[in-house]
Amino acid sequence: MADTLNFDLVSPERSLASFEATAVQIPGSEGDMTAMANHEPVLTTLRPGVLSVNAAGGVSEYVVTGGFAEVTAQGVTVIAERAMVKADVTQEDMDGIIAGAAEAVEKASEETQEAARKVQSDVAALAAALGLNAA
Structure with missing residues (x-):
């Protein structure tokens, strides 16, 4: 086509x-x-x-x-x-993604803190879109 x-x-x-x-x-x-x-x-x-x-x-x-x-x-x-x-994403998968984003925020330098928090926010929005817990 x-x-x-x-x-x-x-x-x-x-x-x-x-x-x-x-x-x-x-x-x-x-x-x-x-x-x-x-x-x-x-x-x-x-x-x-x-x-x-x-x-x-x-x-x-x-x-x-x-x-x-x-x-x-x-x-x-x-x-x-x-x-x-x-369709294969589980709460366990999402928990791992959330933990990775939280770790990135903790390790971020002052210069990269804003970007790391943006990713963390995007991960929370993704969890909500999938109907999974972001906590």
Whole structure:
């Protein structure tokens, strides 16, 4: 199809997805964005959130905790710090993500404190969006 783009999602553990998509909704650190075929090239950092991918077979959703997304006219490549199929995320997974964000705030220098708190806030919002506890 002419109106599709290649979608690839990888994390340090494995390649999570690779297929043709019609649109990819990306939780960018500067705001959400949707990439479609023939999109202008852009490289963005990810915030903790839900990555939604529309394809012929329906919508696939993944939870990402950070990383990068490279968008070109031909496709989207997401390199995530951590990525999981949204439906598979448990409270235990979320507790680990929350603990990691809290530890990052504790270890942050004065210069990086604001960014670490922003990530912690994004993690709390992600937990709420998933219907999980953020405490």
